[in-house]
Amino acid sequence: MTNIQDVAKVAGVSVATVSRVLNNSSSVSARTRENVLKAIKELNYQPNLLGRNLRRMEARMILVLLPNISNPFYSRVVKGIEDVARKNDYFIMLCNTDSDASQEKLYLKLLKNRLSDGVIFLAPELKKEELSEIGINYPTVQCCEYKEGARVSHVTIDNYAAGYNAVKHLIDLGHKRIGLISCRNNFVSTKQREAGYRKALEDSGIDFDSRLITYGDYSFMSGMRCARQLLDLEGGVTAIFAISDVMAIGAMRAVKEKNMSVPKDIAVVGFDNISFASMSDPMLTTISQPKYEIGCTAMNLLLEQIKGSIKESRHIVLEHELIVRESTVGHSMNN
Amino acid sequence: MTNIQDVAKVAGVSVATVSRVLNNSSSVSARTRENVLKAIKELNYQPNLLGRNLRRMEARMILVLLPNISNPFYSRVVKGIEDVARKNDYFIMLCNTDSDASQEKLYLKLLKNRLSDGVIFLAPELKKEELSEIGINYPTVQCCEYKEGARVSHVTIDNYAAGYNAVKHLIDLGHKRIGLISCRNNFVSTKQREAGYRKALEDSGIDFDSRLITYGDYSFMSGMRCARQLLDLEGGVTAIFAISDVMAIGAMRAVKEKNMSVPKDIAVVGFDNISFASMSDPMLTTISQPKYEIGCTAMNLLLEQIKGSIKESRHIVLEHELIVRESTVGHSMNN
DNA sequence: TTGTATGCGTTATCAC
DNA sequence: GTGATAACGCATACAA
Numbered sequence: 258m259t260n261i262q263d264v265a266k267v268a269g270v271s272v273a274t275v276s277r278v279l280n281n282s283s284s285v286s287a288r289t290r291e292n293v294l295k296a297i298k299e300l301n302y303q304p305n306l307l308g309r310n311l312r313r314m315e316a317r318m319i320l321v322l323l324p325n326i327s328n329p330f331y332s333r334v335v336k337g338i339e340d341v342a343r344k345n346d347y348f349i350m351l352c353n354t355d356s357d358a359s360q361e362k363l364y365l366k367l368l369k370n371r372l373s374d375g376v377i378f379l380a381p382e383l384k385k386e387e388l389s390e391i392g393i394n395y396p397t398v399q400c401c402e403y404k405e406g407a408r409v410s411h412v413t414i415d416n417y418a419a420g421y422n423a424v425k426h427l428i429d430l431g432h433k434r435i436g437l438i439s440c441r442n443n444f445v446s447t448k449q450r451e452a453g454y455r456k457a458l459e460d461s462g463i464d465f466d467s468r469l470i471t472y473g474d475y476s477f478m479s480g481m482r483c484a485r486q487l488l489d490l491e492g493g494v495t496a497i498f499a500i501s502d503v504m505a506i507g508a509m510r511a512v513k514e515k516n517m518s519v520p521k522d523i524a525v526v527g528f529d530n531i532s533f534a535s536m537s538d539p540m541l542t543t544i545s546q547p548k549y550e551i552g553c554t555a556m557n558l559l560l561e562q563i564k565g566s567i568k569e570s571r572h573i574v575l576e577h578e579l580i581v582r583e584s585t586v587g588h589s590m591n592n
Numbered sequence: 593m594t595n596i597q598d599v600a601k602v603a604g605v606s607v608a609t610v611s612r613v614l615n616n617s618s619s620v621s622a623r624t625r626e627n628v629l630k631a632i633k634e635l636n637y638q639p640n641l642l643g644r645n646l647r648r649m650e651a652r653m654i655l656v657l658l659p660n661i662s663n664p665f666y667s668r669v670v671k672g673i674e675d676v677a678r679k680n681d682y683f684i685m686l687c688n689t690d691s692d693a694s695q696e697k698l699y700l701k702l703l704k705n706r707l708s709d710g711v712i713f714l715a716p717e718l719k720k721e722e723l724s725e726i727g728i729n730y731p732t733v734q735c736c737e738y739k740e741g742a743r744v745s746h747v748t749i750d751n752y753a754a755g756y757n758a759v760k761h762l763i764d765l766g767h768k769r770i771g772l773i774s775c776r777n778n779f780v781s782t783k784q785r786e787a788g789y790r791k792a793l794e795d796s797g798i799d800f801d802s803r804l805i806t807y808g809d810y811s812f813m814s815g816m817r818c819a820r821q822l823l824d825l826e827g828g829v830t831a832i833f834a835i836s837d838v839m840a841i842g843a844m845r846a847v848k849e850k851n852m853s854v855p856k857d858i859a860v861v862g863f864d865n866i867s868f869a870s871m872s873d874p875m876l877t878t879i880s881q882p883k884y885e886i887g888c889t890a891m892n893l894l895l896e897q898i899k900g901s902i903k904e905s906r907h908i909v910l911e912h913e914l915i916v917r918e919s920t921v922g923h924s925m926n927n
Numbered sequence: 928t929t930g931t932a933t934g935c936g937t938t939a940t941c942a943c
Numbered sequence: 944g945t946g947a948t949a950a951c952g953c954a955t956a957c958a959a
Contacts, residue, residue: 262952
């Protein structure tokens with residue numbers, strides 16, 4: 258493998274000069290630069306970044322921890338992170354945590370071992386103390402999901418307002434018996450969406466019925482299971498709000514199983530606006546998050562920390578949007 | 593940041609000894625080892641891998657290039673790659689190429705700059721000469737998709753046989769007018785699946801009709817478009833084989849739009865067995881690839897190259913399977 | 928404008 | 944069983 262010395266020899270200069278050319282550093286004569294570039298080309302020289310990174314004590318690599326790369330929600334967020342990263346000459350390392358704190362810790366070794374310069378959590382599993390500990394020692398940002406109480410910057414939407422909007426939409430359509438498909442986890446987003454649900458009911462004078470709250474695990478199957486439970490309830494429901502699109506799609510499937518139709522018999526609202534939300538039959542009404550912007554913002558926040566200009570943690574809230582489709586007011590072709 | 597010298601000082605030994613303990617190297621007395629470990633703990637020392645990697649001239653990082661991380665097909669393959677990588681103390685770097693050769697080249701810099709020790713292509717976009725060039729200089733494996741003619745190892749299924757099986761299944765159900773939703777790309781898999789389609793027809797004495805072949809782009813929408821085209825054809829079709837599940841799901845949607853039902857009026861077969869294939873309504877008959885095993889095999893192949901034990905390129909073919917669900921023989925709840 | 932020399936943190940070779 | 948030390952490839956402070 259050819260190294261900087263070989264280039265220096267061929268170009269008839271010192272390694273320092275080659276290094277200066279490589280880094281577009283100041284003060285190297287046009288003539289010398291040309292010679293060096295010629296030598297680089299001639300030898301097909303590729304700088305060894307292992308050396309450079311050691312010397313500069315940086316990896317130019319960002320750790321991005323997410324539960325599952327195949328979750329369609331995250332792909333746009335990651336795209337935003339990556340675009341900003343690349344623009345600043347960083348690479349990103351995507352790592353599946355499988356929503357498992359021990360796996361998360363495993364990947365954090367990359368931070369501690371200086372193989373990455375910062376970390377973005379898309380859905381942290383660590384306890385808030387552990388997370389704060391990371392945040393104190395390394396550039397850290399939480400993105401979408403975040404841990405309440407951890408002293409770490411985050412970027413998110415207002416999940417409370419979003420939950421409220423989703424349910425208000427159903428109420429405005431005349432629904433009074435509205436089931437909720439939530440999750441038993443400790444995500445702030447979950448609790449806030451649930452709180453928004455309750456507040457919307459309250460504001461409209463609809464009595465809260467705890468039997469209308471069911472708990473899934475973000476999977477299609479759990480969405481079906483929860484919906485069946487709601488449909489079998491005494492008094493039933495006329496609408497369902499699921500805190501994720503995948504569960505909402507499962508719920509629609511359960512409705513059809515009972516030979517009922519969406520939205521005629523049961524209206525359904527999801528959350529996230531994944532691509533499948535507009536491929537489902539009927540197409541799903543849902544809350545859309547500005548996924549790409551969330552990703553960009555998170556990466557910019559991280560860069561500020563890496564550059565050292567920002568120390569205190571910041572909390573950024575971006576705008577969501579209700580996307581009304583067939584599952585609440587449209588006409589499904591199966592009706 | 594504390595380094596190996598600090599540890600040596602505290603433990604009262606030389607850096608060499610600390611290094612030996614770190615690497616479980618032979619010949620260090622139990623007593624010394626204990627002292628060193630105590631110092632490591634006391635200082636909360638984390639080895640700086642930038643230094644180690646430079647010294648060992650390796651990155652312990654594998655580049656994994658795929659068109660799009662959110663493509664559900666790839667997630668299991670990646671899981672297989674990752675599991676084997678982790679077992680061998682390698683990390684993987686997932687990179688979106690967006691099916692763009694120039695982006696692919698961008699990421700290949702990580703190889704050339706020694707920031708990764710090998711590369712696995714899930715769907716190479718490079719020309720076969722460029723790919724061969726990479727294969728000659730760096731440990732390289734193609735996984736799932738591969739470029740014909742490139743002298744680079746690959747792991748795949750027999751797409752010809754799989755296409756044949758899919759279509760034969762439809763023929764066995766009595767179908768004679770079978771539309772194909774293919775793609776205009778240069779993937780070997782595409783051509784082979786198409787060839788399998790033609791061969792199955794031929795073997796059953798069904799005349800080939802070129803109007804029955806349509807071309808999408810792997811998207812849901814293109815699946816709808818192609819299906820509409822087939823349904824509007826003079827003579828129509830009674831079955832559709834799509835070379836990807838997503839397009840097959842789009843096709844089913846188009847069938848419903850025309851107030852026809854799957855499978856009663858039109859039978860549909862997909863390819864890949866993504867998770868949504870069993871969530872669609874009706875559930876999709878499809879060809880299943882052993883995604884996880886493909887990933888494991890690819891990574892093992894790469895490790896052999898990295899270790900230097902294998903030089904010539906190898907081509908490994910794994911078994912596929914036809915999964916029969918509601919879209920061809922089942923009973924859809926909408927019928 | 929350019930060269931010399933040092934050091935980043937680690938491992939590995941060679942003595943002892 | 945252990946220590947001294949050179950080396951990995953590069954960037955940079957300092958000298959010239």
